[in-house]
Amino acid sequence: MEKKNEKMKSGLLVTGSVKAAGVTFYIRKGETIVRAARTRQPRRNTRKQFEARMKMRHTTALWRLMGKCDPMFEGGKSVYARFASLANRLPAVYLDARMRGATLLIPGMPMSDGSLPEVKEWLGEVGGTPALRTDLRKEDMLAGEVLRFYSLRQHVEGRSPQVHAKVEDLKQRSLQTLDGCVVLTGEEFADPMMGWALVRVAGDHCSPQSLVSQCSYYEQFTTEAALTAAAESYGGLTKEL
Numbered sequence: 001m002e003k004k005n006e007k008m009k010s011g012l013l014v015t016g017s018v019k020a021a022g023v024t025f026y027i028r029k030g031e032t033i034v035r036a037a038r039t040r041q042p043r044r045n046t047r048k049q050f051e052a053r054m055k056m057r058h059t060t061a062l063w064r065l066m067g068k069c070d071p072m073f074e075g076g077k078s079v080y081a082r083f084a085s086l087a088n089r090l091p092a093v094y095l096d097a098r099m100r101g102a103t104l105l106i107p108g109m110p111m112s113d114g115s116l117p118e119v120k121e122w123l124g125e126v127g128g129t130p131a132l133r134t135d136l137r138k139e140d141m142l143a144g145e146v147l148r149f150y151s152l153r154q155h156v157e158g159r160s161p162q163v164h165a166k167v168e169d170l171k172q173r174s175l176q177t178l179d180g181c182v183v184l185t186g187e188e189f190a191d192p193m194m195g196w197a198l199v200r201v202a203g204d205h206c207s208p209q210s211l212v213s214q215c216s217y218y219e220q221f222t223t224e225a226a227l228t229a230a231a232e233s234y235g236g237l238t239k240e241l
Contacts, residue, residue, distance in 0.1 A: 044238045050231055051092045058095065059087040061103045062163075066111075069150060069167040072199065072206040074114040086110035093221040096233035103163040104218040105154040107211060111197035112148075114206035119198055121212045123189055126178055130189035132196050132212065136182045141172055141200070147182070148199040148206070153191075154217050161217070169201070193217065 045053075063080055076082030087110055095102050120135040136147075147170040155162045175182050188194060195213030199206050220226065231237045 045231070045234065045236070046238050047227075050227075050234070050237060054092050054094055054230065055088055055090070056084075058090075058093050058102075058104065059084050061101055062087060062109065064101075065103055065163055065165055069165050070148075072112045072114060072148075072201065073110075074205065082113055083110060086113060091218075091222050093218055094223075094226040094230035095221060096230045098233065099160050101162075102160045104161060104221060105152055105163045105193070105195050105211070105213060105215045106218050107195065107213040107215060109195070109211040111150050111209045111211055112199040112206045113208045116200045116202060116205050116207040118208050119200060121196075121198060121209070123212060123214065126183055126185050129185045130187055131183050131185040132189050132198070133178070134182045134198060136198075136200070137180050138172060138175060138177060138182065139180075142202045145200060145202040146171060147175065148201045149184070150197045150199065150211075151188075152195045152211065152213075154193040154215055156217070170198075 063083060066083065071079060071083065073079045073082035073086075076085060090106050090109060093104050093106070122133055124131055124133045126133070149168050149170050151166045153164050155164055176185065177183060182198070184196075184198070189196070192214050195211040195215055197209045197211050199209045
């Protein structure tokens with residue numbers, strides 16, 4: 001009876017180990033030890049689970065890119081959490097296991113989020129020159145406000161495509177206008193492998209902006225064929241019951 005009572009812990013009789021709710025309880029030198037239970041069951045990888053994992057993988061890769069560009073995302077538990085929440089609305093891109101760290105330029109990618117008014121941005125021309133046009137009037141800008149200009153380019157490097165980014169702050173006095181609205185001109189705005197965003201920044205606040213681009217390179221990674229190839233590189237999909 002004495003030996004039996006020594007193994008009574010919190011009302012639980014432990015004679016070896018007990019697995020419950022994903023954890024393992026066992027006794028070592030009179031103390032109850034709790035560890036995560038391991039299972040020999042293969043990891044489930046249904047289509048929905050795989051799509052979610054692919055989105056998260058690409059979101060994480062994009063954030064590593066954005067982290068070099070002084071990103072501003074107000075609200076949420078953290079800057080990354082807010083970015084990830086917005087990026088989750090992008091289409092899933094299927095990248096095989098060998099393309100770790102790959103990044104794809106996707107139109108509509110979140111570039112900032114904040115309390116200042118959003119700037120409407122679109123690609124067009126000014127006097128026959130490609131341009132990034134906006135509806136932002138200089139007189140509506142706040143004192144000390146700058147426009148943070150993001151410029152992204154899709155590079156295809158072997159089997160691992162990469163997006164490279166540059167950022168610079170544009171002072172109000174240097175801004176070009178057309179009909180009173182801010183506009184940027186240059187041949188690069190006709191490049192189908194690039195994307196841009198102008199973000200209003202005043203102190204710790206910014207405007208919510210998405211990437212403006214005509215890039216379609218990413219579309220080849222959204223097809224059924226891309227999904228099948230990527231899934232197979234991870235061991236295939238689990239059949240739905």
